[in-house]
Structures are given as C-alpha cells and as structure tokens.
Amino acid sequence: MLDRPAVVEPLDDDKTPATFTGNRGLDQEEPLIFEIGRLDATGVDIDDPAPIATRLGALERNAPIGLPGLTEPETMRHYVRLSRKNYSIDAGLYPLGSCTMKHNPRSNEKIARFEGFADLHPLQPQSTAQGALELMQILADWLMTLTNMQAVAMSPKAGAHGELCGMMAIKSAIAARGESATRNVVLIPQSAHGTNPATAALLGFSVRVVPAAADGTVRAEAVKEALAPDVAAIMLTNPNTCGLFEREIVDIADAMHEAGGYFYCDGANFNAIAGVARPGDFGIDAMHINLHKTFSTPHGGGGPGAGPVVLSERLAPFAPVPFIRRNGDALELVEAAEGTQSFGRLTAFHGQMGMFVRALAYMLAHGADGVAQASKDAVLSANYVRASLRDVMTQPFGDRICMHEVLFDDAWLRGTGVTTLDFAKAMIDEGYHPMTIYFPLVVHGAMLIEPTESESKASLDLFIATLRDLARSAKAGEVARFGPAPRLAPRRRVDEALAARKPVLRWTPAAA
Amino acid sequence: MRYHPLSEADRNAMLATIGVSSIEALYADAPRATLLETPLDLPSGKSELDVERFFARLAARNMPASRAPFFVGAGAYKHHIPASVDHLIQRSEFLTSYTPYQPEISQGTLQYLFEFQTQVALLTGMEVANASMYDGSTATAEAVLMAHRVTKRRKALLSGGLHPHYAEVVRTISRLAEDEVETMAPDIGAAEDLVARIDDTLSCVVVQTPDFFGNLRDLTKIAEACHRNGALLIAVFTEAVSLGLLKSPGAMGADIVVGEGQSIGNSLNFGGPYVGLFATRHEFLRQMPGRLAGESVDADGRRSYVLTLSTREQHIRRDKATSNICTNSGLCALAFTIHLTLLGEAGLTRLARINHANAVLLAQMLKDVPKAEVLNETFFNEFTLRVEGDAAALVEKMAARGVLAGVPVSRLLPRAGLDDLLLVATTEVNTQEDRDAFVAALKESL
Amino acid sequence: MTDLRYSKDHEYVALDGDLATLGISDYAQSQLGDIVFIELPEVGKKVAKGKEIAVIESVKAASEVYSPVSGEVVEVNPELGEAPALVNDDPLGRGWLIKVRVSDPGECASLMDDAAYSSFLKTI
Numbered sequence A: 001m002l003d004r005p006a007v008v009e010p011l012d013d014d015k016t017p018a019t020f021t022g023n024r025g026l027d028q029e030e031p032l033i034f035e036i037g038r039l040d041a042t043g044v045d046i047d048d049p050a051p052i053a054t055r056l057g058a059l060e061r062n063a064p065i066g067l068p069g070l071t072e073p074e075t076m077r078h079y080v081r082l083s084r085k086n087y088s089i090d091a092g093l094y095p096l097g098s099c100t101m102k103h104n105p106r107s108n109e110k111i112a113r114f115e116g117f118a119d120l121h122p123l124q125p126q127s128t129a130q131g132a133l134e135l136m137q138i139l140a141d142w143l144m145t146l147t148n149m150q151a152v153a154m155s156p157k158a159g160a161h162g163e164l165c166g167m168m169a170i171k172s173a174i175a176a177r178g179e180s181a182t183r184n185v186v187l188i189p190q191s192a193h194g195t196n197p198a199t200a201a202l203l204g205f206s207v208r209v210v211p212a213a214a215d216g217t218v219r220a221e222a223v224k225e226a227l228a229p230d231v232a233a234i235m236l237t238n239p240n241t242c243g244l245f246e247r248e249i250v251d252i253a254d255a256m257h258e259a260g261g262y263f264y265c266d267g268a269n270f271n272a273i274a275g276v277a278r279p280g281d282f283g284i285d286a287m288h289i290n291l292h293k294t295f296s297t298p299h300g301g302g303g304p305g306a307g308p309v310v311l312s313e314r315l316a317p318f319a320p321v322p323f324i325r326r327n328g329d330a331l332e333l334v335e336a337a338e339g340t341q342s343f344g345r346l347t348a349f350h351g352q353m354g355m356f357v358r359a360l361a362y363m364l365a366h367g368a369d370g371v372a373q374a375s376k377d378a379v380l381s382a383n384y385v386r387a388s389l390r391d392v393m394t395q396p397f398g399d400r401i402c403m404h405e406v407l408f409d410d411a412w413l414r415g416t417g418v419t420t421l422d423f424a425k426a427m428i429d430e431g432y433h434p435m436t437i438y439f440p441l442v443v444h445g446a447m448l449i450e451p452t453e454s455e456s457k458a459s460l461d462l463f464i465a466t467l468r469d470l471a472r473s474a475k476a477g478e479v480a481r482f483g484p485a486p487r488l489a490p491r492r493r494v495d496e497a498l499a500a501r502k503p504v505l506r507w508t509p510a511a512a
Numbered sequence B: 001m002r003y004h005p006l007s008e009a010d011r012n013a014m015l016a017t018i019g020v021s022s023i024e025a026l027y028a029d030a031p032r033a034t035l036l037e038t039p040l041d042l043p044s045g046k047s048e049l050d051v052e053r054f055f056a057r058l059a060a061r062n063m064p065a066s067r068a069p070f071f072v073g074a075g076a077y078k079h080h081i082p083a084s085v086d087h088l089i090q091r092s093e094f095l096t097s098y099t100p101y102q103p104e105i106s107q108g109t110l111q112y113l114f115e116f117q118t119q120v121a122l123l124t125g126m127e128v129a130n131a132s133m134y135d136g137s138t139a140t141a142e143a144v145l146m147a148h149r150v151t152k153r154r155k156a157l158l159s160g161g162l163h164p165h166y167a168e169v170v171r172t173i174s175r176l177a178e179d180e181v182e183t184m185a186p187d188i189g190a191a192e193d194l195v196a197r198i199d200d201t202l203s204c205v206v207v208q209t210p211d212f213f214g215n216l217r218d219l220t221k222i223a224e225a226c227h228r229n230g231a232l233l234i235a236v237f238t239e240a241v242s243l244g245l246l247k248s249p250g251a252m253g254a255d256i257v258v259g260e261g262q263s264i265g266n267s268l269n270f271g272g273p274y275v276g277l278f279a280t281r282h283e284f285l286r287q288m289p290g291r292l293a294g295e296s297v298d299a300d301g302r303r304s305y306v307l308t309l310s311t312r313e314q315h316i317r318r319d320k321a322t323s324n325i326c327t328n329s330g331l332c333a334l335a336f337t338i339h340l341t342l343l344g345e346a347g348l349t350r351l352a353r354i355n356h357a358n359a360v361l362l363a364q365m366l367k368d369v370p371k372a373e374v375l376n377e378t379f380f381n382e383f384t385l386r387v388e389g390d391a392a393a394l395v396e397k398m399a400a401r402g403v404l405a406g407v408p409v410s411r412l413l414p415r416a417g418l419d420d421l422l423l424v425a426t427t428e429v430n431t432q433e434d435r436d437a438f439v440a441a442l443k444e445s446l
Numbered sequence C: 001m002t003d004l005r006y007s008k009d010h011e012y013v014a015l016d017g018d019l020a021t022l023g024i025s026d027y028a029q030s031q032l033g034d035i036v037f038i039e040l041p042e043v044g045k046k047v048a049k050g051k052e053i054a055v056i057e058s059v060k061a062a063s064e065v066y067s068p069v070s071g072e073v074v075e076v077n078p079e080l081g082e083a084p085a086l087v088n089d090d091p092l093g094r095g096w097l098i099k100v101r102v103s104d105p106g107e108c109a110s111l112m113d114d115a116a117y118s119s120f121l122k123t124i
Helices: A072-082 A106-112 A130-147 A160-176 A195-202 A220-226 A249-258 A267-272 A354-391 A420-429 A457-475 A494-500 B009-018 B024-027 B048-059 B081-088 B107-124 B138-153 B164-176 B218-227 B242-243 B282-287 B314-320 B330-366 B391-400 B430-445 C026-032 C106-109 C115-123
Strands: A151-153 A186-191 A206-210 A231-237 A262-266 A286-288 A309-311 A323-327 A332-336 A406-408 A447-449 B154-157 B180-183 B204-208 B234-238 B254-260 B276-279 B293-297 B303-307 B372-376 B384-389 B419-425 C004-006 C011-016 C019-024 C034-040 C052-058 C062-066 C070-076 C098-102
Touching: A072 B081, A072 B330, A106 A354, A106 B048, A130 A151, A130 A309, A130 A323, A130 A332, A130 A354, A130 B048, A151 A160, A160 A195, A160 A231, A160 A262, A160 A267, A160 A286, A160 A309, A160 B164, A160 C026, A186 A195, A195 A206, A195 A231, A195 B314, A206 A220, A220 A249, A231 A249, A262 A267, A267 A286, A267 A354, A354 A406, A354 A457, A354 B009, A354 B024, A354 B048, A420 A447, A420 A457, A420 B330, A447 C098, A457 B009, A494 B293, A494 C034, B009 B024, B081 B330, B107 B276, B107 B293, B107 B303, B107 B330, B138 B154, B138 B164, B138 B204, B138 B254, B138 B276, B138 B282, B154 B164, B154 B303, B164 B180, B204 B218, B218 B234, B234 B242, B242 B330, B282 C098, B314 C062, B330 B372, B330 B430, B384 B391, B391 B419, B391 B430, C004 C115, C011 C106, C019 C026, C098 C106
Parallel strands: A186 A206, A186 A231, A231 A262, A262 A286, B154 B180, B154 B204, B204 B234, B234 B254
Antiparallel strands: A151 A309, A286 A309, A323 A332, A406 A447, B254 B276, B293 B303, B372 B384, B384 B419, C004 C011, C011 C019, C019 C098, C034 C052, C052 C062, C070 C098
C-alpha cells in the first residue's frame, strides 16, 4: 500500500520570504508562453512567399489558431528559466533505481549532429546512405556479440516497444507452430516492470503471476509449477527489479524450452552485466536493450529512447522489417515483409538512428574492456552504498550482494512518523534527486538506489553520509526535517489529488 | 577510461568496505559457466578524437539533405531549424534529466510539456493532447487501440491515402492483438468513397490529410458518417507545418488527431527519433495513452505542474493499462515546442505559405516537362508526379546528377503497380536554383 | 440502515430486503489514500459475486472493487463523478458506490459482520 502524501503547512520560521516578483534570487518564476507571447510576435524571419494561385481547394484555414509567439531573446529566456527548475545528471547524483542515470558523453551529442547523420532522410536512395546503414550494421554486431544472440531487430523505439517486438516475435513463432489457440498465457513475476504485463495484455495474452522466493529471486521450481501447455512465454528481468541476479536463470530457461515456451528477458538492467556475461548463454530467446540506459543516450526528460531487440535463432525469422542485408559490396534495407516470415512493421522508417549514433559512440569509446569495466563499477558502487548503509537502513531480502542497484525497504522507518516519500523529499532539500520509491511493488516502502559507474568515490561518500544523517534524523524523531520537505526546491509538495480530480491539461484563456 | 571516475585505489577501498576480495566476487550469484573468462572479440576503447574520426568516415559516405537540391518527403520533411532550438535542448537540465516523477525539481520539464500539450491541442483543433508518443506511426496505432476501447468494437477501416508504413504498423499490431483491419486500395487521387464503407461494426476510420499522395481531404462528411454509426474518426497528418495553413482536423469533426511532429524543430535523423502528436476530445481522456502533465498547486499555494492521471499507465495499471508506453519523446517534444514558440501563429502561417508557394511554383514548372505529370488537384507542399518509366530508377539517375528528387511510391508500395509514381516534396529550404536543378535533372534523366 | 456485512476484499453490503447498497470499508479508503476517480458500472449491468464491478483510483493506485453479491445494478451513486472524495470522507454513508437487486440474499451469510471484520483487520 502506498503512503499518503501529507500536504503540510509551511513552518512559521521557514516561510518563503516574500518578494515583489515572486523570484528568489536565481530561482526565478516564469509564466506560460500563453501569458507572455503575442499572436503577431515571431522569432523567425521568413521571406515573403511568391504570389501564387493556391492549390488548397476549400480547405484553407479561416480562423485563427491562437498560438502565441516570442522573439528569439524572449524564447531563450523563457526556456533557460524553465531549465533551471530541473534537476539533472550533469548537476548531481541521480540515483533512480531501474533508470540508469549515467553520464551522457557530449562527444555523442556532437557526432549525432554530424550532417551526414542528422540531415539524412530515411527514404532517400539507399545508395546515398551507405554510411548510415553500415553504422546500423556495426551497432547490430556489437549488440549481438555482447549478448551472444543471433539476430537483432533495430526498429523498436524504446524499451516497452522492444518488449512488444519480442513478444510479437514469440506470438508469431507460436502461430507458426500452429499453437495459437492453446498457448495464451505469459508468466510474469510480481516484481516485474509494469510494461511487462501491459505488453502481454496488449497482445491478448493473459498473465500468470510467478511468486518470488523469500530471497527475492524466482526459483526454477516455481516456474515449473506455473508451467502448463497453455504457457507461451515467461517475461523475466535479469538482474531483476530488486537488484538481484536471477540465480536459477539457466534452469528457468531450460524448463521453459522443455515445456515448449519462450524466454523473454527484460533487458532494462543489462548495464549490470554487459561485457561480463552474455544473456544468450543463459538460454533466453529475446531481450530488448535500452540504449538510453546501458549505452548512455540521454533520457531527455522522458525520451526519446531506443530499444533494439536481440533474438535467438528460433525467433530470428520473425523479426520485423526493416532489416539490413548485404548485397555484394552494398548494404540494403529489406523494407517489405511480404515473402518473408517477418511479423510485420513496428514503426515508420528504420528506428532511432540518432540514438544508434550515440550508443555506438559510447561503445567505441569504451571498447569491450571498458564496457565490462562500466558494468563492474556500477555493481561495485551499488554494493558500496549497500555496505555503507546496511547498519542504518533495512534490506528486504537480507544482507546479500546486489547487482547495479540496491533495494531497501521502510522497515527501519516504522514508528518514526517518517515515510519513504518523506525521506525522499528530504533528500531534495539536501540537493539530491531521490532514489526510485515504491517500486518494485513487492517491497513495502521500497527505495531502489542505482548510483551507476559515473560517480567518483568522493561523490558516493557524500551521498552515503547524507543518507546516514537523514536516517539518524528520522530515527531521532526530527520529523520537521521530513514532513514539510522539500522546502528549498523550486516548488514544495504538489497536490497530486487536485490535479487528478479536476484535470487541467492545457492553458485556456482566463475569460473562457 | 575517461568516463569512469573510480581509481584502482578507490575500488580496493570500496571492496574492503563491502567485505569481498574482488569485483568478480560480486557476481557470485551468476552461474559460473556464464561468466566470460576472456574479453569479447570487440575493438578496444578509443579516444574521443578517434571516435569522431571513425564516425566522420561513415558520415562522409552519406549524402546529406543540405548538400543537394532536396525534394524528399513522404512522412519526414527537411525544414530549417533555428539555432536556438538545438542550443536550448542541449541544456543539461533538459538533456540529462529523467521523466519528471519528482515535480518539485522537475517544473521545467512539466511546464514545457503543459505548454506543448496546449500547442498541440490548438494546432489540431482538439480539447486535450498528451505529452507525446514515439512518432506519427505508433501514435496512429495507439489511436486505433484507443478507439477500440472507447467503442468496444475491434475493427478499423484505413483509408488508401494513409502512409503505407502507418497502415502496416496498424495492421501488424492489429493482427497480433487479434483485431480486424480493412485497408482501402492505394488512393492516388483521393477518389475513394469511405462514407459508403462506414457501418456500425467499425470502431474507427483512419484518414490522412494531406494524404500520402499529397491530396488535401475534407473530413467533414466522413466524420458525420462515423458519428452516425458510433465510430470514431481518426485524422492523421505527417507534415505538421500544413496545420499552419489548413483547416484543423478538429474543425472538420475528427475525434482523435494523431501525427508526426518531426517537421517542427526536429532533424531528419534518418528516421528517428521523431515525436508523435496525439490529441482528442475531453470525454475520451481516460482512454488516452501516454503521459499527461496537469496543473495543480504546491503546499505554498503556488501554481505547479505534475504528471497526472497516471492510473491509466503501465507502471500502475499493469495489464489493464491503456498502453504499454513508458519512455516517450520528451526532448523531441521540447524541440517542437521551442520551434513553435519561436514561430508563433504569425511565423507558422508564413512558413506554411512559403512551403505551399514553393510547391506550387515547382508544379507550374513541371507543366513544361514532357513525360512527367503532376496528378494532384490539391496539395500542400508535396505532390505525386507520374513519370514515364520507373520512378525508382529515375531517382537513382537524378541522385547521380546531384539532385535528391523524392520518394518512388514503389519503395513503400511495392508490387502495387505504381512504379511510375514519384512523391515530390518541397519546403522553405528550396530555392529557385533548386527547382531549376530539379527540372533540369528530371529532363536529362527521363 | 441495516447491519453491514464485509468481504475479505474490504467491500461492504447493506442489505434491505433484496436491495443491497455496496461500498468499500473505512479501512479500504484509508489504505487507498486520496481517491480521485471512480469507474462505476452502468445501471442494468448483471454482476456476479466475486467479479469486478468498479475501479477506484487514488493518485498512485487503481484498485478493483469486487462484488460481494450477485444481482443487477439498479443505481449508481450520482455524486461520485464530481466528488470522489466522498468515499474518503464518508465511505459507509454518502460515499456508497452502487445499489444491487440481489438474486440470492443468502449469499450475504458468508460475509463477515462488524465484529468478525474487526478481528479480520487485526490479522492483516
């Protein structure tokens, strides 16, 4: 169950000092563009169109749209002011478990903007885009080598889209075996990302939940018990969302295959094992790789991502179009599914090229050794945080080695009057983005910390010291540090119930 | 490695704190046999300079749009992007932040999403818009799924003017989700009679305007027929700039409007990342996929923004979610909203006019070219040219002459008997010299 | 109002003849937190004991409500559309969800009375 966010009155002695502007020094308020823009203002000078007789039929617009414009200096100021209200990796440790907020190299940004990539049209003749196709092919080779898998579908746009791709390939393979009518269940552990059951349901599968053992991992025995002739596949995250390596993964894969099912591995946490172990060696059939997690393409405030899917020999024939084929000296895109076993098309064009460039730049900068080192440092850092906090916070599955992220629960907060949410909000006042909270759902008051390999030891040490001090404070009953938090951020706690009860999802003129 | 701050001494000290002797010991839970003993057969790490050299060599083998008279469209369009757009989206606070789940320290992202949603709603003539989808094609597929939920029917009718990739995406997901789809034959001249095909078994009709062949379509009668039969009209666009000059789909009665927002603020990027726009009526709000930013107040009563109605989404609703979408196109939405703010209504209208004017000028010049004929009665900035012979071969010949002439219809509709059709797009980036070069190369190549 | 009977899923039934008023318990509303939206069935819908009849959404959770009785929906609470918080404020009173014409009043016998429900809550 979720804790109820408390809406707390500001304490008298720390009321925000009133200013004429509402600004507080560098923390500046900014109206909406609809409040400062004008219908006749523009920041783009455009030539007069040549006089022509239009070819618009009767479909020319005859009413104003209502879009405000700003000149360039006003635009710069508006968005720079907005940007300053955001936390970012560049500004601080961003320990969001399951999200992998690692450093985003700027070399990647520079290269992605080379006009030979950024200014390339997806449908210009393939003879004029051979460098782009080769880049995709090199990235595909890296992904297949890192995972020891036989094929890769490049077009999925993000992790959840990759899941859809993998599960579509599985559904197609089952159909090819003539078992569509009978195999319609997908096994998913309770701790899975919400995208897993959502994806399975989208394709008409019903979800059978597999219980986890007391140590937070899934036992092969439990999978075998859930297995029946109606099972199409299992969707399992490894390392799992509790930050633990699924120890029996090979046995689980064997059990699935023996029962005629497929193994979809959620690759969101591949960053713990890239270069150290290959998912193909576990016996999986499909896995998406979030290039925006493991391979450092920026999260951009929620996207874009990219989710290529590696496939086993058994699923490779069903991969979506387009795919790349070598034709003599040239590379060509196979864009039509007709005449192949491909399950079809997931998106217009060929995938997230801009993300491919960045991910490959990251890989080439690292090399095989560097990729492994990144994984190991991520695991080392998470365990260092665990070992440094284990005496003041509680771990739901006992004190055991974790992978790239460490999971705490709220047992240690019981009776303090401080909730996981309060603790997270107090971290904001200390200048940190909170960890992932209340996920995975299987752990009460979950706090999932993923420091990544990008933090120095000094940075980790200060983070640890801060959390220790907050923990001491919570246990000492200093609730004033938590309930009203955050007090020092651009905003204090936002009333989410109000937003949901009376949704205001766009600006409307005051008079309306 | 320049991205890894930990030194060997740091690592050893950290291992001591953890109480293990080596990093390898941290992988004790992995089956022994699956741990790699030797490094993979992949190159070793490179300096920043060498990485750039590597990519420069690959980039040099491509022919970028800015290096040739460029007329390629069919769902992605070359427009000029003001320098301030790309500068602003590279601000650390936008580029390197996550989904705004902690509103107190994410007001920047939340406010621009709120502004973006408002702009998209205004542009499409709808009441609400979400915070973006992956691209226009996936937004279209999501719209069809949403129509199924709203109408509790599971059959879609796709216009023959819908972008073939969009139609394929809808058909793929529908087939695997076991929903029905009927697709009209390719409709070069916008002549199909959709109204006659609409009955009360349909959940939705999907119509694109300007359509794949460039024709403008009046949706009013189709909307009326949909509503008489309890179906929804899904209007699609692939060229967002057209909305600056054309009646909005909402004004013509659409129930869901989806489209590709790449044209505004986003580079061609060889096909992605782009930004899907998704707007609908307020009454269907709870069936909408994707994230939504909403207005609220904070504990001090100050206006604030927050992600809302998230109980529709996968991270809460799991197998009952409206969509499995999680990551969207936040940064591309930012580029869209900044560019549109710079344009404003005045700039967008002017931009749309010059796009249209350039297309009309080119169409006029083509009247004098033998063996080539513009088929469209109406168009915005793209039209269909019928040529003598094979359009794909023609495009290659013209590329050899340094002109990127357009998209042969056969590339998207192979084996449809439309090998002699070429889609030609022109935008504000094209000059009179470009048009002259196009016509000259066309005459030489035909 | 007649006696309340509770299910293990924290729904309650107040039975008056063959007319049952259904809602969620005070414990359930307190666990959900601020309720922001309630999806109710249409009048005339047939419900079966143990099947989903409504969905209650708080800010960060959506919980299905399962019918503790079988029958036909004859009324839904018209106030909840505008004021879902009534379920928080007065779950057993103005925050009721639906009224059902029950097909088998005997089904209520298996539900818990106040005392049994109170002791059940202590075991959670």
